[in-house]
Amino acid sequence: xxxxxxxxxxxxxxxxxxxIGPKTATRLSYYLLQAPETEAKKFAQALEELKExxxxxxxxxxxxxxxxxxxxxxxxxxxxVICVVERPTDILAxxxxxxxxxxxxxxxxxxxxxxxxxxxxxxxDGLVERLASSVKRREEENPKSLxxxxxxxxxxxxxxxxxxxxxxxxxxxxxxxxxxKSAYPNLRVTRIGRGLPVGADLEYADDxxxxxxxxxxxxx
Amino acid sequence: xxxxxxxxxxxxxxxxxxxIGPKTATRLSYYLLQAPETEAKKFAQALEELKExxxxxxxxxxxxxxxxxxxxxxxxxxxxVICVVERPTDILAxxxxxxxxxxxxxxxxxxxxxxxxxxxxxxxDGLVERLASSVKRREEENPKSLxxxxxxxxxxxxxxxxxxxxxxxxxxxxxxxxxxKSAYPNLRVTRIGRGLPVGADLEYADDxxxxxxxxxxxxx
Numbered sequence: 001x002x003x004x005x006x007x008x009x010x011x012x013x014x015x016x017x018x019x020i021g022p023k024t025a026t027r028l029s030y031y032l033l034q035a036p037e038t039e040a041k042k043f044a045q046a047l048e049e050l051k052e053x054x055x056x057x058x059x060x061x062x063x064x065x066x067x068x069x070x071x072x073x074x075x076x077x078x079x080x081v082i083c084v085v086e087r088p089t090d091i092l093a094x095x096x097x098x099x100x101x102x103x104x105x106x107x108x109x110x111x112x113x114x115x116x117x118x119x120x121x122x123x124x125d126g127l128v129e130r131l132a133s134s135v136k137r138r139e140e141e142n143p144k145s146l147x148x149x150x151x152x153x154x155x156x157x158x159x160x161x162x163x164x165x166x167x168x169x170x171x172x173x174x175x176x177x178x179x180x181k182s183a184y185p186n187l188r189v190t191r192i193g194r195g196l197p198v199g200a201d202l203e204y205a206d207d208x209x210x211x212x213x214x215x216x217x218x219x220x
Numbered sequence: 221x222x223x224x225x226x227x228x229x230x231x232x233x234x235x236x237x238x239x240i241g242p243k244t245a246t247r248l249s250y251y252l253l254q255a256p257e258t259e260a261k262k263f264a265q266a267l268e269e270l271k272e273x274x275x276x277x278x279x280x281x282x283x284x285x286x287x288x289x290x291x292x293x294x295x296x297x298x299x300x301v302i303c304v305v306e307r308p309t310d311i312l313a314x315x316x317x318x319x320x321x322x323x324x325x326x327x328x329x330x331x332x333x334x335x336x337x338x339x340x341x342x343x344x345d346g347l348v349e350r351l352a353s354s355v356k357r358r359e360e361e362n363p364k365s366l367x368x369x370x371x372x373x374x375x376x377x378x379x380x381x382x383x384x385x386x387x388x389x390x391x392x393x394x395x396x397x398x399x400x401k402s403a404y405p406n407l408r409v410t411r412i413g414r415g416l417p418v419g420a421d422l423e424y425a426d427d428x429x430x431x432x433x434x435x436x437x438x439x440x
Contacts, residue, residue: 003312004285006273013263017248017257027238029270030309033283035236037271043233044267047227047260050252053226063253089250092223135418216262 007033027149059130061106063088066145071104073115078102080157085128086110086164102160105130110168111175119175126162131156135192160189165194165212279350281326281343283308289402290316291324298322300377304347304396307386314382322380325350330388331395339395347396351376351404358392378408385414385432 003011007029012065014025028112032040056062057069064070071077073089081102085091091104107122134155165167177189195213196205223231227249252260273299276282277289284290285320291297291311301322305311311324327342375412381396383389397409415433416425 004274004283006270006285007283010266010270013259016259018251019244019247024239026312027239027309030283031238032267033270033274036275039233039236040267040270043230044264046230046233047252047264047267050226050230051257052247054224054253062226063227063250065226087250089247092246128260158268186252 039059059126061088061105061108061126062091062104076101080155081156081160082127082130082156083160085162085170086169090162100160102158107163107172110163110166110172112168122172124176124179127159128179128183131159131180131187135184156187158190160190160192162192253309279344279346280324281308281328282311282324296321300375301380302347302350302376303380303382304387305382306392310382320380325381327392329358330383330386330392332388340391344396346397347379348399349404351379351400351407357405376407378410380410380412382412 002008003026004196007026010029010032011022011025014020014028015022019114020028032043053069054066055065057067057072059068059072059086062069062071068074078101081100081101082105083094083102084105084107085094086107089104091106094100094104105123105127105128107124109117109122111117111119111122150207159176159180161173161174173191177191180187180189184207193216194214196202196209202210222228222254223246224332227246229287230249230252231242231245234240235242235285252263271336273285274283275285275287275289277284277287277292278375279288279292280289282289286293298321301315302325303318303320304325304327305314305320306328306329311326314320314324325333325343325347327344327347330340331337331342379396379400381393383392392410397411413436414429415436416422416429420429422430
C-alpha cells in the first residue's frame with residue numbers, strides 16, 4: 001500500500017530536516033492529519049513568514065528582526081570584545097548562559113577541506129573589516145597615540161574564538177588566531193575553555209578531553 | 221536575547237509535534253532559515269494540501285486518497301478476514317511486512333479509562349455493522365444455510381485483534397473479543413502473536429514478554 005500523495009509530500013518535507021528519518025516523518029505527518037486543522041495552517045503560515053520577517057545582520061551575520069541586530073545596537077554591551085561563533089544558534093546558547101556581554105561574529109561554518117569549505121567561504125573578511133574599522137575609529141579619535149605605538153591600537157581589545165570543540169572547530173580557531181595575531185599583535189585572542197563538562201565523570205572522559213582539561217587547569 | 225518572532229512562531233509550531241522538544245524545534249527552524257527558500261515553501265504547501273487531499277475511508281477509517289480506501293476496494297484481497305488496529309499507521313506497518321492480505325478496521329485509539337476513553341469513543345459500531353451486514357449479505361445469498369445453523373453465518377470468518385501489546389491494547393482486545401464472540405459464536409477471533417521480538421536476548425526480556433512467549437509457543 002502506498003501512502004496517499006498528500007501525506008507522502010509532507011513526510012518528504014519533514015524528512016529533509018536534519019535528524020528526522022522516514023519513520024518519524026510519517027508519524028509526524030499522520031499526527032498533523034488528526035490534529036485540528038488550524039494547527040497545520042498555523043504551521044504553514046509560520047513557514048511562509050519565516051524568511052520574510054527575519055534579517056541577517058550586516059555587521060555580525062546574526063539572524064534577527066532588524067539589521068543591524070539587537071545585539072550590535074545594544075549600547076549596554078561591551079563593544080571591546082567580539083566572540084566568534086560558527087552559527088547564529090551558538091549565539092542563543094551563549095546568551096542563555098548570560099555570562100557574556102560583548103558582541104558576536106558569526107562565521108557561517110568552519111574550515112572543512114573534506115567538504116571543500118576553505119577560509120574564503122566563511123565570513124572572515126567581515127571580522128577583519130570590523131577590526132580594521134575599529135582601528136580607524138581609534139586613529140581618528142586619538143591620532144597621537146598611534147604614532148606613539150609601533151602597533152596599531154584597536155578599540156576591540158579581545159576576540160574570543162568560540163567555534164565548536166570539534167576537529168574542524170579547532171582548526172578554524174587555530175587559523176583565525178594566527179591571522180588575527182599577525183595583523184594585530186596587541187589584540188588579545190582567546191579560545192573558549194575546554195575540559196570536563198559539568199556532571200561528567202573523570203573515569204569515562206575521553207583522552208582528548210582530559211588532555212584539554214589538564215592544559216586548561218586554573219588556580220583554585 | 222529573544223528569538224526573532226518569525227523563528228519563534230515556527231519553533232512553536234514544531235514544538236507542538238510529538239517527540240520534538242524546544243531545542244530541536246529551534247534547531248529545525250534555523251535549519252529551514254538557511255536552506256533554500258523553496259524548501260520552506262514546499263513544506264508550507266504540503267501542510268496546506270494535507271487535509272484537502274486525504275480522505276477517511278467510511279468503511280474501515282483508514283486514511284487514503286479515495287473513499288472507500290484502496291484496501292477496501294482491492295478485489296484481490298481476502299474479504300473474510302478483518303484485522304483490527306488502533307491507528308492508520310498500524311496498517312502501514314502491517315502492509316510493509318506483506319504477510320497479511322485481508323481487510324482492516326481502524327479503531328482510532330484504545331479503551332483508556334485514565335484518559336476517559338470508553339468503548340463508545342472508538343469506532344467499534346463500525347466493526348459490528350460490518351459484521352452484521354456481512355451476515356445479511358450471506359442470508360440473501362443463501363437463505364437455506366441460515367436455517368440449517370443455530371448461529372448466524374457470516375462471510376467474515378476471522379477477526380484478528382492487532383491492537384498494541386500495551387496494557388490498554390490488551391484490555392481493548394479483551395473487550396472486543398468478548399463482544400464479538402457473544403454476538404457471533406462462529407466467528408474466529410484471534411489476537412496477534414506476542415513474544416520475543418526478532419533479535420531479542422532471552423536474558424534481557426521482561427517477565428511479561430516471557431510469559432506471553434511461553435503461552436504463545438508453537439509446534440516446531
